[in-house]
Amino acid sequence: MALKVIYEVKNVSKTYGAVVALDGASLKLHAGEVVGLVGDNGAGKSTLVKVLSGAHSPDSGQILLDGEERTWHNPKEALEAGIETLYQDSGLAPHLTVSQNVFLGREKFVKGIFGKLGFLARKQMEDEAQADLEAVGIAFPSANRPVSQLSGGQRQAVAIGRAVSWARKVLILDEPTNHLGARQSGEVLEVIKRAKKKGLGVIFISHTLPHVLEVTDRIVVLRLGKIVRDAPTSEYTADTLIGTITGSYGSDE
Amino acid sequence: MSQVQASFKNQSVLLVVTLVILAVVFQIASQGIFLTTNTLGTVLNDWGSYILLAVAQTFVVITGGIDLSVGATVSLSSVVAGWVLVKGLGLDSSITGDAAIPYVLLSVLVCLLVGLAVGALNAFLINILKIVPFIATLATMGAMTGLAIIISGGMPLQGPNNFKLGLPYNIFGVQLPISTTVLSVMIILVICGLFLHKSKFGLYTFALGSNPFATRAAGISPAKHLTKVYMLSGGLAGLAGAYAYIRLGAGSPTNGAGMELYAIAATVIGGASLMGGVGRIVGVALGTLVLFTVQSGLLMVKVVTVSPSLKQVIVAILIAAAVAVQTLQKPGRK
Numbered sequence: 001m002a003l004k005v006i007y008e009v010k011n012v013s014k015t016y017g018a019v020v021a022l023d024g025a026s027l028k029l030h031a032g033e034v035v036g037l038v039g040d041n042g043a044g045k046s047t048l049v050k051v052l053s054g055a056h057s058p059d060s061g062q063i064l065l066d067g068e069e070r071t072w073h074n075p076k077e078a079l080e081a082g083i084e085t086l087y088q089d090s091g092l093a094p095h096l097t098v099s100q101n102v103f104l105g106r107e108k109f110v111k112g113i114f115g116k117l118g119f120l121a122r123k124q125m126e127d128e129a130q131a132d133l134e135a136v137g138i139a140f141p142s143a144n145r146p147v148s149q150l151s152g153g154q155r156q157a158v159a160i161g162r163a164v165s166w167a168r169k170v171l172i173l174d175e176p177t178n179h180l181g182a183r184q185s186g187e188v189l190e191v192i193k194r195a196k197k198k199g200l201g202v203i204f205i206s207h208t209l210p211h212v213l214e215v216t217d218r219i220v221v222l223r224l225g226k227i228v229r230d231a232p233t234s235e236y237t238a239d240t241l242i243g244t245i246t247g248s249y250g251s252d253e
Numbered sequence: 254m255s256q257v258q259a260s261f262k263n264q265s266v267l268l269v270v271t272l273v274i275l276a277v278v279f280q281i282a283s284q285g286i287f288l289t290t291n292t293l294g295t296v297l298n299d300w301g302s303y304i305l306l307a308v309a310q311t312f313v314v315i316t317g318g319i320d321l322s323v324g325a326t327v328s329l330s331s332v333v334a335g336w337v338l339v340k341g342l343g344l345d346s347s348i349t350g351d352a353a354i355p356y357v358l359l360s361v362l363v364c365l366l367v368g369l370a371v372g373a374l375n376a377f378l379i380n381i382l383k384i385v386p387f388i389a390t391l392a393t394m395g396a397m398t399g400l401a402i403i404i405s406g407g408m409p410l411q412g413p414n415n416f417k418l419g420l421p422y423n424i425f426g427v428q429l430p431i432s433t434t435v436l437s438v439m440i441i442l443v444i445c446g447l448f449l450h451k452s453k454f455g456l457y458t459f460a461l462g463s464n465p466f467a468t469r470a471a472g473i474s475p476a477k478h479l480t481k482v483y484m485l486s487g488g489l490a491g492l493a494g495a496y497a498y499i500r501l502g503a504g505s506p507t508n509g510a511g512m513e514l515y516a517i518a519a520t521v522i523g524g525a526s527l528m529g530g531v532g533r534i535v536g537v538a539l540g541t542l543v544l545f546t547v548q549s550g551l552l553m554v555k556v557v558t559v560s561p562s563l564k565q566v567i568v569a570i571l572i573a574a575a576v577a578v579q580t581l582q583k584p585g586r587k
Contacts, residue, residue, distance in 0.1 A: 076472035087470055093463035095530035096456070104460055105471030107453050118452040 003030040005067070006201040007052070007083070007170045012061030013225075014047050021047040022058065023225035029170065029201040034192060036212040036233070037205045039222035040245055045205050048222065049174050052203065053085035054078030065169065079105075082168030088175035088205075092159055094148040099129035101147055102162045132165035133158065136191050153184035160188055164195045171195050172203045177211050189215045209241055221245055264524035267578060268539035272546060279550035287553050293430035294421045299545040301438040302496050306516035307523070307541045308445050308534065309489035312482050314520050315449075317462040317529025318379070318386035320483065322371060323490040323516055325397035327509025330367035330494030332401040334360035335410030335504025346502055348413035356413040360504075361495040368491020371397060372484035379483065380476040394513065401506040414502035434499055441492065446534035458482060462529025518568055519544050522575040531579075540575070544568060 007029040014022040022044045029035055039045050050056040051063070054072030063070050065081055072078045075085070092101045103125045109115035129143040138161040147155055160176055173192070177185040185208070192215050195202050206212050212219060212233075219236055221229040221244045229244050236244075243249025279287040286292070306323045313320040338344050338356055348356065371393060378389035422429040431439075449455035457478050460468040465475055490509075497508040523540025525532030551564050 075470060076474075079472045085470070087466070091464065091467055093460045093467050093530070095459055095463035100456060100460075101467075104456075104468070105473050107456065109453070118448075118454050120451060120453060120456065122451075 003032050005029070006031045006065070008062075008064040008067075009048075009051065009058075010062040010064065012048075012051055012058040012063070014051060014056065014058050020225050022051065024061070025222070025225070025227050026061075027220060027227065027230070029203060031169075031201055032196055032199045033218065034196050034202040034204055034216045036216035036219040037203055037222065038207075038209065038212055038219060038241070038245055042224075043222040043245075044225040045222055046174070047225075049085065049087075049172055049203075049205060052078075052170075053083060053087075053172055055085075079166075083170040083172065084163045084167035085172040086159055086163040086174060086176060088178060092147045092155055092162075095146060097126075097144050097146050098133075098141070098150075098158050099126040099143040101158060102129040102132065102143070102165070106166070133161040136161050136164045137194055138187070138191060153180050153187075156180055156184065157187060157191075160191050164191060164198075164200075167195070167200050170201045170203070172205075174205045175207065176204070177206060177208055185211060209238060213238065213241065223247055264536050264578065265533070265539055268523070268536065268543055271543055272539065275543065275546045275550060279546070279553060282556050283550070283553035284555050286555075287550055290421070290428050290430050292549060292553070294428075294432075296542070296545050296549045297430050297435050298419065298432065298500070299548060300541055301435040302493060302500065303512065303515055303519060303545070304438055304442060304538060304541045305489045305493040305496065306512055307519040307537050308442060309486035309493075310513075310516045310520040311523070311525050311532045311534065311537045312445075312449065312458055313386070313486050314517075314525045314527055315458050315462045315529060315532045316479060316482055317465070318479070318482075319390065319517070319527070320375065320486045320490075321387065321390040321513050322375060322393040322397060323486065323493070324509035324512035324514075325394040325401070326368050326371045326487055326490035327494040327497055327512055328401040328506050329371065329397040329404075329509075330364035330491040331360075331498040331501075331504035331508045332405045332410065332506055333367045333504065334363040334495065334498050335412050336404050337363050338412035339410045344413050346411040346414065350415055350417075353413040353415045357415055357418065357499060360412070360498050361492070364491040364495035364498065365488055366491070368487040368489065368494065369484050370487070371490070372487020373480070375487065376476075376480035376483040380479060398506070398510075405504065405506045407506060409501070409503035409505035411503040412498075414499060416502065419500050434496055438496065441489075442534065442538060445489075446538075449532075449534055454481065459530055462531075464530075515544060515568075518572050522571050524575070524579065526579060543571065547571070 005028050010026050011024050012022055013024055025048060037045055037048065051058045054075045054077055108121045108125050110119050110121045126143040138157045141150065147158065156176065163171055177188050180188065189211060192202055192204060204212065204216055213236065216233045219231065219233050219241065220227055240249050276288060309323055310320060338360060344356060375390050375393050378384045379386055418433045421432050449458065457473055461475055461478055469475055494508065498504055519541040520537055521527065522543060523537030525537060547567050548564055551559050551561065
């Protein structure tokens, strides 16, 4: 691939007590590329996501963003560096409106002294949230509605729209099509394709293998904390992918 | 307007309707003496001593926490203010009128600082020692009540005061139900309301109570924000301590006894959810007003003999009714 490597982990390991969650995993992500991260439960996907998003520090190994070695002490540092993560269990704050969720942590303020005191430019954020979500191709109800009134699919769409509109370099999506119907999953996959066109590096974690095969350029298979195969999506079929995940099909190593 | 906003508005409408009904009932039951400027002044004066605690509780409850130490903070802060003036500066209650104003302002400052310190202690217990808010603030409540008794020797410390501050204004012979202290409290209430509903601080307060994980994922530090919220709660409780000092002209270790329960009751009646994420200052202000209308009204009932203890029963009914209304307004929601 001609595109440059935007985000990379080299040889990262992480243990929790006696459990080896990640064992020398290395992964390269190019700009404008969608990489699928698959593996059985306990294979280390979640741990790798937490390392990539800055939620956990690895015990050993390197993290490189744009070729520069970085250390994340918390998710905020990774966020500020342009790495946006959508966790499967985080979601949105249901009592807040769509626009409040989209801008959470990055609020806009009114001008002048009241802005300095932290007073929010509500209307501006509502308009911009609306525009941002439409720009990434998400159909959603008005931006001043509380998230608790949205359906599961709409909530997920808002969460993804939020991540896509904020991501500057890397977008990490952990199970974004979980619990979604076929049509809504289709919308999510379209959003991922748009993010790719935007030049973002996308890491897509999913158990739904047809979605992975449809939207990714490359698939990385994790098993027992190790990366057992990293190959272009075209080299997998549904059967060989399942075989690689479960270990019944021959792997790289 | 969204349905959730509408239901908040409904809560306020319900509270206003409740207030009107209470006023009519008490007016009849008191044989026409309830609806007077005097009574309204009494109600607002009581309201003023509790509303700061209710507002403090509202911020904390919206984050999904609770602050049981607010009443003890009232006692402690008023006692420390009394101690500073009486033991520290060697003053006594013979200083009144304008001469007392600087000392009254000093008492407000001392109370505020004591409150902030108690809030910081709560935040430490919750964030650093990872004690759940209920237990952390229960411990602080006990400790601060004890400290207040130790510092005061169990007796009220009478110091300089200007009682006029707590008396209703009389403008050109017309008596108003509002005093300087009540007016000050109203201004603080409005400022707190603006910050809760219009500022980033308020937004993060709701976000934290709504979904702490999503809030953290958005790059917001829950510990930092909770520290601010508990310090705000402590600071407001300290100001309520100053209110008590000015009202009584003394710092007494019993000034705040039991106030936390009324504050929590007012918060819940005002529509805040103990589950977090929900609450409005307007509702809480009205909820507190309902409580003290009942309180004052029952004392004036003449047509039947009413035990003052009935007020506790009525407060309990109001709490149950408020929570039931909240639940019924949100069918099928978690």
